[in-house]
Amino acid sequence: MKDIATIRKMIERLSILNTRNMYLNDFFHTWKKTDDEIAATFAVADIFRALRENNISSKVFDSGLGISIFRDNSTRTRFSFASACNMLGLEVQDLDEKTSQIAHGETVRETSNMVSFMADVIGIRDDMYIGKGHTYMKEVAAAVQEGYDDGVLEQRPTLVNLQCDIDHPTQSMADLLHVIHEFGGVENLKGKKVAMTWAYSPSYGKPLSVPQGIIGLFTRFGMDVVLAHPEGYNVMGDIEDVAKKNAMLSGGSYARVNSMAEAFKDADIVYPKSWAPFAVMQERTDLVGQGKFDDLKDLEKRCLLNNAKFKDWECTEELMATTKAGKALYMHCLPADITQVNCTQGECAASVFDRYRIPLYKEASYKPYIIAAMIFLSKFRDPNKKLTELLDAGQKRIK
Amino acid sequence: MKDIATIRKMIERLSILNTRNMYLNDFFHTWKKTDDEIAATFAVADIFRALRENNISSKVFDSGLGISIFRDNSTRTRFSFASACNMLGLEVQDLDEKTSQIAHGETVRETSNMVSFMADVIGIRDDMYIGKGHTYMKEVAAAVQEGYDDGVLEQRPTLVNLQCDIDHPTQSMADLLHVIHEFGGVENLKGKKVAMTWAYSPSYGKPLSVPQGIIGLFTRFGMDVVLAHPEGYNVMGDIEDVAKKNAMLSGGSYARVNSMAEAFKDADIVYPKSWAPFAVMQERTDLVGQGKFDDLKDLEKRCLLNNAKFKDWECTEELMATTKAGKALYMHCLPADITQVNCTQGECAASVFDRYRIPLYKEASYKPYIIAAMIFLSKFRDPNKKLTELLDAGQKRIK
């Protein structure tokens, strides 16, 4: 546990980072944020965690709402968002598209304003359809900006992308903060090999935003990032371009390989996880758009059959043994498909998963703090000053 | 934005209004409230908005629950209620009749008490069945009064009607507050012509409470209120009687006409909106009561066929041009059925709706403040004193 003096130093170090452009701004994709902004998000997340460990309140809102819009099922992200809001003093209101009048034909613009009269933040998960999720979020952001400019809204709620079709920044940032702590500091990441690999799962249609988020972020830290997947399971080319550019700038590397074996070889970090082929996701989006639900079932069948060709893409003990000293850090966004645990054959062998259970849970534990940091940095122009106030006030969380 | 001195004056002016009878009382219908009470509700809503603009907290509850009961889908009213509660320091708990044991045969009296042990306010929307919504609300109010008198409840939660079969006071009050601001003060409303008119919509069964709420409230301000609808689309006669009496007392007028053209002619304000014929709503209530669901479908078909005879009841540019200087204030409770936007033919032409988008959103933005004012006035015997305390304390909302 960090003591008060340490926290004070953490806050001081924050002052050298330029976060001006985060103020009143949204968090869509990590690659749209500067290195300072990424570093500040990690720093604030760590500070919030340290405050909580010391039972110091980080409530910076007296009242206010955090709106959550989940267009896909969610447990961990939902609770992470709720936790982040609660920690800061915001109350969560779910916009449930099933019980609301959205189904009755409201436009995004209208609804965005109607739910935002008292909203300080909006968190959205919309990851199921290629070309849709991010577009929707941009529409919401534009709508509330317009509402604010027009005097409809007293405040401009900022958006946090809780997973779209392109990026999953709260996941990749939590993942990387976990890596930073596991490796003893961001300065130790240079030259580390990361294997982001596809893995077999008996389900289909998992979003691409996790692998895309990982290669789009991890390449910024001088690491050697390898993406591995069977033929046809490509991620978006644009994001690979981001990864390449990042790697060049950071002194790391980015490469695509065709086998788990090659990716795992001497890796420091492995992230084996299933996702759907881009083409399938695209076709699904088109079919849903056209209301062709019978064809959808057919697509699912075909996709599962295709997946089944790659059942050997599993994170086994044998593969783990080939990683750096046989001790690569195994990562997953959870929930995982674990062979003989929740499926016949899946992404990971039970013994591997079980050995890494504690690190996996820790990995997940960063998400509420990352989200809180994103919200905080979008709401306070001078984060250093505000965090110092919190520390000095020393208001007990459990009184 | 109003400055502190202005807010202080707004609060001072509140002291001349008698709100004694609002204390620990419910808000069912605007016409059951005195002019002072209506004026105080507007005043407090404006003060809350000004406080928020100045980032001053209006939390008057340290803890406590606001119970919401929605017997019809809702986005904007749900969020408005949640916003109002949050602003005052209350946490919303939805009583979801689908997941609760109400379906198992609990009586209204029992449930009302069971959810109210820590409830300071109950907001109810029950607008679908003629003769039912208001009756239900009165039952709930009687039940919690009894519970309080019997020592079952530590406090008597007050009720806010979030829309019943008779009135929709949070809507009509928000609407009128919008009008007051658009026209530069309540003193400027005298002699203004208001056209509350039916409009065609491809859906059926929209409640009558909006037109009833509008004619029941707007007639109190010396305005010339005209209600227009096709034959058979009458509203409740009792409410027309209220409108007539109001108009007489306020020096305004109330009239019913048979065409949009007549209503729109030289109007300062137009409110074109679909609703179901009273007779249909009555029949529907009876059929549901008798469990005749096949007949219900038949009723819907007949009603839609009948509606279709009046497709020319649409708020067009041509009609708008006939209003006062061609610039009447267009109003709607939202969501609207907009021709060629969310339906083939609807209540309003797209170009008209789009031109009034900002005022429409502003109109909606008053609802959270109106609800907060209603709750506040039912909970504080001396609103002037309490608001002065809030202003003097100057607790920042975003700290």
Next chain:
Amino acid sequence: MKDIATIRKMIERLSILNTRNMYLNDFFHTWKKTDDEIAATFAVADIFRALRENNISSKVFDSGLGISIFRDNSTRTRFSFASACNMLGLEVQDLDEKTSQIAHGETVRETSNMVSFMADVIGIRDDMYIGKGHTYMKEVAAAVQEGYDDGVLEQRPTLVNLQCDIDHPTQSMADLLHVIHEFGGVENLKGKKVAMTWAYSPSYGKPLSVPQGIIGLFTRFGMDVVLAHPEGYNVMGDIEDVAKKNAMLSGGSYARVNSMAEAFKDADIVYPKSWAPFAVMQERTDLVGQGKFDDLKDLEKRCLLNNAKFKDWECTEELMATTKAGKALYMHCLPADITQVNCTQGECAASVFDRYRIPLYKEASYKPYIIAAMIFLSKFRDPNKKLTELLDAGQKRIK
């Protein structure tokens, strides 16, 4: 209403009770708690109620979450838990197993941690399947303990059993606190006769945890507790053993009889309520486990047919007349099946139920305070000190 001096004395008396082992501990079954712990829970509940009556805030958390998991429908327990959390300063987050990814194969261990990063308390209702509910709660408790020990969780959320297959402690404790107040103090309970009896209901499958909770708790206070039910409607033998042992230690008695008449004779308290035969509950659990849903329907039919043999097990005026002075305290956990009110024939005659409506509602009103007391005692090592602080601070709840 109790005055401040009285409350101070109530708090002082608390100091003689040893509650050390409640700190950071769970509340599963009343019989796992010492007499001091039970007494302290009652005392704190009474203190919280007195504070609220005096408009004094009992917020002891600045922020934090209370997680609720309801695996069965609930109105009153849901609102009681939400009320308790709100009163203490915690925000409720429901883990809805329908909208979450639990359905996708997450293990209990994983989910428990994923929702607990900011959780101070978890309330669980899981009462439908013999051998399952308590087991599930223990698994959750073990998982969060492990998460805390492993450094995954910053705090160890404590569990409150909101009803399992074995006990319903928040109900039985609220019930007993009601009895204590009705009889003017716990010292007046010795020698009082309590009739916990089965009653006919047209529904099947009601949990056994209420009768078990009652006989497991009421026998601790020197009362003569009688359990009556038709042949085959036994409760768990283990709990009867608990009741017998309790009765022996407390100087009371526990007996099983075969008719309502015998149970009601000279009773001071009667608690007539339906429940399913243990064997049926067992069979149902097995059938659900095996996915035999057709057999389930058959089981329900057989069970209802069997129930129907005992339609004369009804709490009638005639039976009430045989109780002590004809004035036994009638109790029920609600909702009750009332003859000619919400069913043709049920657990209780309408006139009896109606005469006891106010005491029944009061009985229910203790539950939020009992839950708050359970949470509080699991979170504060020195409850006396903390309550004194609350009283001295005198923070107004309605400001």
